[in-house]
Amino acid sequence: MRSRRSQLTVTVVAFVLGMLLVAQARSQTTDPGLAALSAQDLTVLIANLDTRNEQLRSEVSTLERELAELADADARGDSSVDAIREDLARVRAWAGLEPVSGGGVRLLIDGPIDGATAEYLLNELRNAGAEALAVGGIRVVPGVVVAGPAGALTVDGRALADPFEIEAIGAPEILTGSLTRIGGPIAQLAATNPDVLVSVSPVDQMGLPASDRDLVPANGRPTL
């Protein structure tokens, strides 16, 4: 009797142990971050991943075409100087090393805004697909930060006037929609900083200057 009871106890403990082992193993294999997302968050994540994968697919197509053109020129014995020049222009423009023009939006920011809030607006514009940005006429590239407390803003270390402009080249309607949507950045800004007035105007054509920063790292070496 006693032996049967002890066997039963060991069996129950072994069963629970097995269940826990499986649960632990499963929780280790699933992405721990995904486990933290609600169904609604997962839906937003899926939409974002889908859009971005589409952009990556488009980039793959562009690069495949570029490679094919180079290979064709090579096979014909032609020079690829024009193709290289085009590639150079595109990379430099994207990096902020060349002036660019195009449609987009112009934001006028009037009032005491701090650096983090200005950067938040730039981040929103990037997320909405802005291809080139400038703050107070200074092209925003890696290393250029709008910083400082309200009333003493700087961009790339230079004083920024009040009011000042943020210019973004991209699809005007998408950029405008992203900023002015209900509960979006401008609505949030109006709620938290009622003294700041932000106006957004779609622009058909504008020009942004090249950056004057040296973007080649002095402390890094290419590993390719």
Added chain:
Amino acid sequence: MNLAVRLRSIPSWQVTLGIALLALGFLIAAQLASEGPRIRYTTQERPPLVETAEDLQARQEELKTRILELRAQISEREGRTTGSQELVRELDQALGTARVAAGLIPLAGTGLVVRLDDSPDPIAAGTSESDYLVSAADLRAVVEELWLVGAEAIAVNGERITTTTAIIDIGPSILVNSAYLAPPFQVTALGAQDLYDRLTSSEGYLDFVQARVATFGLQVSYAELEQVEIPAFAGTVSLRHAQVVGDGPAASAPAGGG
């Protein structure tokens, strides 16, 4: 009765049960610890959504790998194009420099890694759970402070920060470029050897530490390294709306845009 005799007198099933209960205790503790501060949801619609998200992430990795492969092949072909030797050499050099400036080439050099993780602290009255999690705003603050103290290239969990990089919250998690990232977050910055000293003495960074680390217990740690590796940006550099003004750069365009 000595100890050896006493031990021998314990029935074997009790020993087995004892060991099993010990393992059970460890597993329960491990399970609880792995729950972490972030919420877990168990609604029925989640499994297919998680599966779709995982599939999309896997597909994204393939696309990024393909982009890097194609860039390497293009670069290699461009390097051996025919034409005026002098012109081709100049163009090739300018293109190489432009790619480094754009973040399309991986880099290695001295630098700093700042590791950020969620707070282990209990949620205090009057605060919200999200205050105790690393947010996109936290990552942006650290990245901005690193730029301000002279970082020359930055990546977050392997995602290169470029001119078009957005860092946004998706629920309690974060999207950088096109990648979905979960904590802990490693912000790797390339820069001069005194980057750590500069960062930790910067007023803006100290404000961040006070507001997020001291107040809510976000975990932050640092590693000053002789060599950090910053990966290349594996995203889109195509311009759909922006055009280069004029005819673009001349073959002898100044390298690096300085």
